[in-house]
Amino acid sequence: MDLYRIAPGTAPALVDRNPRDKTAYKDLKKATSGPTLAQKQKELAALQRLLWADGSRSLLVVLQAMDTGGKDGTIRKVFSGVNPQGVDVTGFGVPTEEELAHDYLWRVHRHTPAKGRIGVFNRSHYEDVLVVRVAEIAPEPVWRRRYDHIVAFEQMLADEGTAVVKIMLHISKDEQKERLEARLEDPSKSYKFNPGDLKSRAAWAEYMAAYEEAIERTTTDAAPWFVVPADRKWHRNLVVADILIDTLKAMDLSYPEAEFDVTDFAIPD
């Protein structure tokens, strides 16, 4: 998955990345991708069981995207085989009064995953250098110093046993138009349409600049960013699953050894 990983100190060059890219699975198409995803869902489920049994580490997955970028669909598809008891999904919307009364990391830190668990952030502390920057909710010196805080915060999580991966689902402005239109046309989707989304769509270039800089400043070995092409949902799902599988495999997890000799026991009838 190095294809989509942003190396430390590097800018993602979002304008040069094709959101319709399908390099990782050139030989597949939407119609033929089902069994491959099913295989990955199984693999992820097995790794989640191992993470739980090992009990010493955790995994935090940060998902960021423009509206309609597919955060919800990715979570639904990629985790559909995983035991829901081991996964905590947290969405971060406009901060509440209580959240605003604290520092901006307070609300996220409370939801980082406990040992043995997977935590998924649907939006995250990155909103505090994205929407906060673009919508001018805080002045530049305030959001700009947050890059360093975030790097230190994520390094601390990593040092204490949480593997952190951050994924930007990269859609094109054209694809967003289609998805927003679909929301307006389909009564079963129109509840998801939020007129406020048009405001962020109008500021597309500013958002891309904010993502560009945030990713460059916060992609580290301890907490790397991945920019996943996301116009093709089936390819996006396979790539995200691969990132999580690779990350869990690299965590050196093991089943605990029994503290007794298993051959000493026979289960009575």
Ligand code: ADP
């Ligand atoms: P989603 O759009 O992800 O389905 P919501 O409808 O809850 O979820 O919307 C989240 C909204 O909250 C987005 O418009 C986002 O920009 C906003 N938001 C998230 N974090 C912050 C923040 N720290 N400050 C201001 N707005 C935020």
